[in-house]
Every structure is written in structure tokens, then in C-alpha cells.
Amino acid sequence: MKKYIFLDHTADIKIWASGKNFEEALKNIVLATSEYVTKSKKIKPSQKKSLSLENKDEKEMIYGLLDEIIYLIDVENFVTTKIQIKKQEKHFIITLFGNSTKKYVSINQIKAPTYSEMSISRKKDSCEITVVLDV
Amino acid sequence: MIKKISENIWEIEKEKDMRVPGRIFASEKLFEKIKSDKTIEQVKNVAKLPGIVRESIAMSDAHQGYGFCVGGVAAFDVETGIISPGGIGYDINCGVRLLSTNLSKEKFLKKRALVLNEIYKKIPSGVGEESKTIFSEKEINEILEKGSHWALERKMATKKDIENTEDNGKIEGADARKVSQRAKARGRKQIGTLGAGNHFIEIQEVENIFNAEIAKKFKTDKKERIVVMIHTGSRGLGHQTASDYIMKMEKTYGFEHLPDRELAYAPINSELGKDYRSAMAAAANFAFANRQIITHHIREAFKKFFPESKVSVVYDIAHNIAKFEEFKINGKKKILCVHRKGATRSFGKNRKEIPKEYRKTGCPIFIPGSMGTESYVLAGTEKAREISFASTPHGAGRVLSRNYAKQTLSAEKIRKALSEKNIMIKAGSEKGLVEEAPEAYKDVNEVVKVGQELGIATLVTRLKPVAVVKG
Numbered sequence: 001m002k003k004y005i006f007l008d009h010t011a012d013i014k015i016w017a018s019g020k021n022f023e024e025a026l027k028n029i030v031l032a033t034s035e036y037v038t039k040s041k042k043i044k045p046s047q048k049k050s051l052s053l054e055n056k057d058e059k060e061m062i063y064g065l066l067d068e069i070i071y072l073i074d075v076e077n078f079v080t081t082k083i084q085i086k087k088q089e090k091h092f093i094i095t096l097f098g099n100s101t102k103k104y105v106s107i108n109q110i111k112a113p114t115y116s117e118m119s120i121s122r123k124k125d126s127c128e129i130t131v132v133l134d135v
Numbered sequence: 136m137i138k139k140i141s142e143n144i145w146e147i148e149k150e151k152d153m154r155v156p157g158r159i160f161a162s163e164k165l166f167e168k169i170k171s172d173k174t175i176e177q178v179k180n181v182a183k184l185p186g187i188v189r190e191s192i193a194m195s196d197a198h199q200g201y202g203f204c205v206g207g208v209a210a211f212d213v214e215t216g217i218i219s220p221g222g223i224g225y226d227i228n229c230g231v232r233l234l235s236t237n238l239s240k241e242k243f244l245k246k247r248a249l250v251l252n253e254i255y256k257k258i259p260s261g262v263g264e265e266s267k268t269i270f271s272e273k274e275i276n277e278i279l280e281k282g283s284h285w286a287l288e289r290k291m292a293t294k295k296d297i298e299n300t301e302d303n304g305k306i307e308g309a310d311a312r313k314v315s316q317r318a319k320a321r322g323r324k325q326i327g328t329l330g331a332g333n334h335f336i337e338i339q340e341v342e343n344i345f346n347a348e349i350a351k352k353f354k355t356d357k358k359e360r361i362v363v364m365i366h367t368g369s370r371g372l373g374h375q376t377a378s379d380y381i382m383k384m385e386k387t388y389g390f391e392h393l394p395d396r397e398l399a400y401a402p403i404n405s406e407l408g409k410d411y412r413s414a415m416a417a418a419a420n421f422a423f424a425n426r427q428i429i430t431h432h433i434r435e436a437f438k439k440f441f442p443e444s445k446v447s448v449v450y451d452i453a454h455n456i457a458k459f460e461e462f463k464i465n466g467k468k469k470i471l472c473v474h475r476k477g478a479t480r481s482f483g484k485n486r487k488e489i490p491k492e493y494r495k496t497g498c499p500i501f502i503p504g505s506m507g508t509e510s511y512v513l514a515g516t517e518k519a520r521e522i523s524f525a526s527t528p529h530g531a532g533r534v535l536s537r538n539y540a541k542q543t544l545s546a547e548k549i550r551k552a553l554s555e556k557n558i559m560i561k562a563g564s565e566k567g568l569v570e571e572a573p574e575a576y577k578d579v580n581e582v583v584k585v586g587q588e589l590g591i592a593t594l595v596t597r598l599k600p601v602a603v604v605k606g
Contacts, residue, residue, distance in 0.1 A: 008536040010172050010198045011205065059396065060385070067378050074321040074371045109331040109606075111374040112225040115381070115396035116201030132201060134225050134374070135332060135537070 004032035013110075013133045014117065018126055023085040023092075025120075025127040026062060030083045033069060033133065034098075037079055037107050045081050045097035052091045059118055061092060062131060066113035069096070073110070077101040110135050137175070143195075143585050147175060152394075153182040153191075160523065161195040162585050168534055168577060172199040174206075180394040181209050186216025186403075188464060188471055192523060194478050195585040196532030196577060200224070202397030205477035205533075208526040210462065211403065213470050218408050219400035220384070220415075222474035224455035225377040227415055228422035229368030230301075231479075231501040231529075232451035233512065234430060235354035236437065238361040238444055240340040240601065246440045247338075247559055251602045253436035254336060255561045258429055260329035260606040270326060275319050276311035278326065282420030283427040291431035293447075298490055300451040301480075304423040310413035314372070315379050322372030322421055327428040331606035333530075333571055334367040336433065337503070339510060342599035349496045349514050353449055355596040362598060363446070364510060365429055366503055368455065369422035376418045380411045403472055412457075419456060426451055449512075450490070450499035454479045454529035460488075462524065473524050481519035481527040481592050489515070500592055502583055505531045505576035506560075506568075506605065507553050510598045511583045518590035527592040528583075531576035540575045553603075562605040571605060 004017035013036055017028035049072065053064050072078040082097040101107055111134040119130045136148045137159075145166060147157030157178040161169055169175065174197050181203055182191035188210045197206030202221030211217055243250070270278070278285045283304025286292040297304050311319075329336060341350075341360045350356035369376075384399040387407055393399065401408040430448065437444040457474045464471075482489050482498045489498040497515035504510050508531070519525045546568045553560055562568045586592040 006538055008538050010536050011200065011533045013537065060382070063378075063382070067382075071317055071321065071375065074324070075317075111332075111371075112378045114201040114225075115390075115399075118396065134201065 003028040006032065009132060013135050014130065015133070016128065016130045018128045020126055022058060022120070022127045023087060025129045026065070027083050027085060029062070029129050029131055030069065030080060033066065033110070034079070034081045037073065037110065038081065038104055039106070039108060041104060043081070043099050043103050046099055047078060049078060049096045051094050053094060055087065055091050058120055059115065062118065062129065063113045063115060065094065066131070066133065070110050070112065072096070073101065073107070079104065079107060108135070143589050147179060153179055155182050155187050155190050157182050158190040159193045159197070160585060160589055162581060165195045165577065165581055165585065169193065169197055174199050174204040177202070177204040178207065180398060181207060181222070183394050184209070184217055184219070184398065184400065186212040188212055192526070194526065194528040196528040196530055196582045198532050198534070200476065202395050203474070203476045206528060207476045208474065208478045208524055210471040210473045210524045213403055213459070213472060216403050216472055217400035218403050218411055218457055218472055219398055219474065220377045220380045220411065221397045221399065222476055223377070223415060223457050224476045225374045226368040226455055227373035227376060228419035228453045229455040230422065230426070230451060230453040231503060232365045232426045232430065233449040233499070233501050234363040234433065234446050235449050236361045236363065236444055236446050238441060240359040240361060243361045243601070247602055249440050250436055251559055251561055251604065253439060254433055255604050257432040257436060258327065258329055258336065258604070260331070260604060270323050272319060275323055278424045279311040279314055279417035279420055280309050281305060282423040285424050286427040286431065292427050296427065296430065296448040299448040300423055301453055304427060304451070306416035306419050308413055309416035309420050311417055313410045313414040314376055314417050318372045318375035318379060321375050322370065325370040325372065326421070326425055327432070328370060329367050329429065329604065329606050330370050331567055334606050335506070336429070336604040337364045337510070337600050338602040339364060339598040339600050341596055342509065343597040345594040345596065349593065349595045352493065352496050353499050353512055353595055354447065355449070355512055361601070363433055364501065364503060364598070365426050367425060367429065369418045370425065372421050373418040376414050380414060383407060415457065419453065423451065452479055452499070452501065460525065462520065471524070475526055477529045478526040479529045481515035481523070481525050483515050483517035483520060497593065500527055502528060502579065503530050504579035505573040506571050506603060507556060507558055507573050507600060508579055511579070511594065512596040512598065513583070513586065513592035514595050516590055516593055519592065522589070523591050527586050531579040531582060533575055534577050537570045540570050540572055544569050544572050544574060558600050559602040560605065567605050
């Protein structure tokens with residue numbers, strides 16, 4: 001089964017991702033986002049960033065994580081290509097792996113995450129997430 | 136239930152928790168396209184928001200957005216209503232500026248490639264392209280509070296440029312302290328840059344004149360005269376400001392009651408509502424300054440190859456913004472907070488908000504087509520105030536998804552088609568070229584025709600592209 005798919009959307013980018021649990025599905029959303037930003041060019045990650053996000057509302061957490069990834073591209077020239085997510089009681093401890101934007105010939109821009117059509121659906125042994133990014 | 140109530144006007148009847156009906160301005164042809172995505176559902180959702188007045192509107196170029204549709208207009212009562220970042224868009228004060236020149240097409244074509252390269256070199260476009268100067272926080276704060284006046288102080292603007300910018304390039308009430316450090320960090324590197332997506336600088340010729348008298352006032356009255364259109368906004372600073380306040384409004388007011396989480400809002404007169412207004416005004420000022428700095432670089436590029444050139448600002452107008460404006464509702468004058476997301480203000484004669492020299496014609500309105508197609512100059516009307524909260528469309532409006540465009544169109548073909556039309560292009564990426572291909576957009580002629588038939592804008596001039604810079 002595919003980890004993620006880019007779905008049709010008139011103006012923006014819509015991503016569907018699946019995983020065995022919430023964290024894995026979210027990881028796949030990040031991989032898809034990275035594929036979009038890097039135009040599918042694969043470079044081994046050489047830098048990392050750590051952050052912690054509140055584990056209160058899952059959609060807010062997804063929005064917050066994507067907001068951080070976009071911010072890092074614009075401000076620190078850091079492109080996320082891989083992610084580790086550790087769930088703790090009140091927080092998610094996140095490690096982002098990636099490279100400088102300068103290592104890519106060109107990258108795609110994302111303006112912002114959105115809550116538009118955002119969904120999380122859990123099945124017996126899997127979790128699916130859909131997000132729309134404003135590009 | 137949707138019914139056609141007259142030519143080009145469709146009404147979505149009030150149902151369930153809608154506070155007002157919905158209204159769509161479109162021809163049969165454009166309405167078919169509007170029905171194909173979630174636009175109508177989004178118009179209905181906006182109709183459910185507190186304090187909405189009269190109706191929730193979608194323009195003829197509308198397509199699905201997030202929360203509000205793009206091409207959406209909604210007016211809210213100042214006492215009971217709300218302000219919503221989703222009703223303004225992530226790109227706060229995305230807008231269009233038109234520059235007129237004293238050059239003929241014939242003359243310009245001789246040095247077209249040189250001018251285009253110079254502009255491309257001076258104005259970073261595309262992604263990850265940083266501004267040549269990275270500003271300090273103090274400087275960013277000044278830009279946020281002074282807008283185009285900041286550029287005037289640094290001799291990158293003329294007094295006339297400022298007079299011919301909406302709100303004189305500076306919205307009052309802007310407060311840099313209400314814009315987050317994160318947003319400022321994104322803005323520091325991006326002032327004076329074009330950005331990617333549908334943003335562009337297009338050098339055009341006056342191709343057709345529909346209203347000679349107004350065209351003269353708008354300096355677009357000579358055929359084959361060269362003009363320059365700039366379409367960009369507040370870049371990452373605006374996007375971050377929108378995200379920041381959506382998150383804040385959710386935290387303060389919750390989201391369970393919202394028909395769509397992207398419609399997070401705050402009451403207009405609440406603390407948070409006021410904070411967002413100050414932040415929105417600051418981000419809008421950043422966008423005015425951005426278009427002004429770009430104007431300065433374009434002026435210099437023209438001067439370099441045409442020392443005799445004179446480049447002046449016709450007008451600069453936002454299409455992603457909320458404004459406080461006076462309207463007559465049930466015979467009574469009222470100040471309303473009008474959200475325009477992908478819609479342009481259409482003010483007719485004598486409105487005090489528009490520059491003096493346009494008070495006899497109505498304000499200039501610019502509707503860009505898609506890459507390689509014609510753009511239009513129009514004038515605002517009194518009729519727009521009556522039926523569309525003084526609003527008119529903002530562009531052609533997307534119709535093909537980016538995915539679909541990429542799968543079916545090729546950069547090579549698009550380049551060929553553009554060169555057959557004798558349009559020179561500099562694009563940041565092949566992908567941008569394909570995604571923004573003319574085929575991906577609605578027909579701008581049809582969009583403009585509906586506006587003219589409804590009387591919400593008067594056709595003035597048609598412009599045809601000669602050279603394009605894309606992000």
C-alpha cells in the first residue's frame with residue numbers, strides 16, 4: 001500500500017497519507033511535503049533540528065508541525081526530508097532531519113498549512129491523514 | 136436550493152443554520168465551473184458566521200479555497216460581527232499595481248531582452264530567493280508601520296506613487312508589535328521579492344481601448360503604449376501572520392462551533408479582533424512597500440536602457456484584505472467590515488477613499504488574465520456598491536488542479552505557444568510555468584464580461600503581454 005498520495009485540488013496541494021498509527025501517518029505527510037518542496041530530489045540529510053509540540057489536539061499538532069517546517073525553509077534555509085516523532089504524555093518530541101536549501105537547484109514554496117479538508121481517520125490497525133497546503 | 140434570479144445572478148436559498156442567503160455572480164458557463172468544486176459549500180459556510188450582513192457572495196472567478204472560497208466577499212456588522220483571517224487569505228494584501236510608461240511597443244521591443252534580464256536580476260523571484268538586503272528588526276518594524284512611506288523616505292518612491300496607491304500605501308492602525316517574531320523573520324529576507332506561484336511582473340502593451348475618456352485618466356489611452364503590471368503580496372510575513380492568528384483565535388474561541396476549522400474568527404471589537412486588525416494592517420503595509428520597492432527596481436531597469444523613460448504608478452489595489460467601509464443597509468448608513476478574498480474593491484465616483492484624480496471616473500481596477508493572456512483595466516462603479524459590497528473579480532481564477540496541469544501540459548509546449556504569440560518569458564522554474572499555464576485558468580474575457588454586464592465595473596482598456604517574469 002502507498003504511504004502517501006497527492007490528490008487533486010484546484011489551487012493547492014492536497015496530501016493523503018497512511019500509517020500503522022497517528023505518528024506514522026504524520027511522518028508520511030511530512031515525507032510527501034518534502035517530496036513536493038524538494039521536487040523529488042533526494043539528498044542525504046546532514047543537519048537536524050529538535051522541537052516539542054503540545055499533545056492536546058491532533059489537528060492543531062499537525063498544523064503546528066507543518067507551520068514549523070515551512071518557517072524553517074523561509075528563515076533558516078532548512079529543508080526537512082526526514083522526521084522522528086516520539087509521543088510522550090503531554091508532548092510530541094520531534095526531530096527533523098534535512099539539508100540547506102542551497103543544496104537544491106530550486107525548491108517549491110509552501111505559503112502555509114491549512115485546516116481546510118484536514119481529516120484524521122483511524123481504522124483497526126491503521127491511521128489515515130489528509131491535509132491541504134496553501135502553495 | 137440554488138435558483139437563477141436574473142442574468143448572471145444566482146441565489147443559494149437560506150437553509151438550516153445559514154444566517155443570510157448566498158449569492159453567486161456568474162454566467163451559465165462560469166457557474167458550471169463553480170459547481171464543480173466546493174465553492175458553493177464554502178459560500179454557505181460563510182453565511183453561517185455571526186454578524187454577516189445581507190448575503191455571502193462569490194464572484195464569477197470563484198474557486199474553492201480554504202474556509203472562504205477564493206473570489207469570496209462577506210460584509211460584517213461592526214457591533215455584532217467577526218473578523219476572520221480565512222476571509223482575507225494567507226497572502227494579506229496580495230494585490231495588483233499598474234505602471235504606465237512613455238514608451239511605445241516598437242521602441243521597447245528593440246531592448247526587450249535586456250530590460251527583462253535586468254528586472255529578473257534585480258528582483259528575486261521564485262522560492263528560496265532572498266532579497267539582496269536583509270533588514271534589521273527595527274527596519275522591518277518601520278516598514279510594517281509606514282508601508283510605502285518607508286520607501287519614500289529612502290527615495291524609492293515619489294509622492295505621486297504614494298498618492299496613487301490604495302490607502303496611500305499605509306493603512307492606519309498598523310502595529311508592528313502585533314506581528315510575531317516568526318512572521319518578521321520570514322519577512323526580513325523577502326522584502327522586494329516577487330515570490331512563486333501565480334505572482335508575476337508582466338510588461339504589456341495597450342491593445343484595445345473601450346472607454347477613451349477614462350483610459351486617458353488611467354494613462355492607458357494610447358494603443359501599443361508599454362505598461363507594467365505587478366502581482367504580488369506580503370510574502371512569508373503575511374502567510375505567517377494569518378497562521379499565527381488562526382491558531383490564536385482557535386485557542387481563544389475554540390473551533391467546535393465552526394462549520395470549517397479554517398473559518399476561525401474573533402469578534403471585530405474583541406481584544407484579539409483588534410490585535411488581528413493591527414497585524415493585518417501591518418502585513419498589508421509590508422505588501423505595499425514590497426510592490427513599491429519592486430516598482431523602484433523596474434524604474435531603474437527601464438532607465439538603464441531607456442534613459443528618457445518615465446514610469447508612473449497608475450494605481451495599486453489589494454484583492455486580499457478586510458476594509459471598514461460605509462454602506463446603506465435597509466436605508467440606513469452603516470460601517471461594515473468587508474472581507475474580500477480574491478476580490479477587488481470597486482468604488483465609483485466621488486468616494487473619499489480613492490485618489491483625487493480618479494474621483495470623476497471611479498477607482499482603477501486591474502484584472503490580470505493568466506500567463507500569456509490579456510489583462511483588463513476597469514473602473515469602479517456605484518452599482519457595485521449597491522449589489523456586491525463594492526467588489527468585483529480579481530483575476531481569471533484557477534480551473535485545473537496543479538496536479539492535472541502537470542500531468543497534461545508540458546513546459547516546452549507552453550514556451551512554444553508563448554513564443555508564437557511573441558511573448559518573452561523568464562521563469563523561476565519549469566514547474567511554475569506548467570502550473571500557471573493559461574489552460575489552468577478560467578477565461579478572463581468571460582469573467583470580465585460578467586462584471587461589465589452586471590455593472591459592477593466599467594471596461595476601460597485591454598492589455599496584452601509582451602514580456603513576463605514568473606516566480
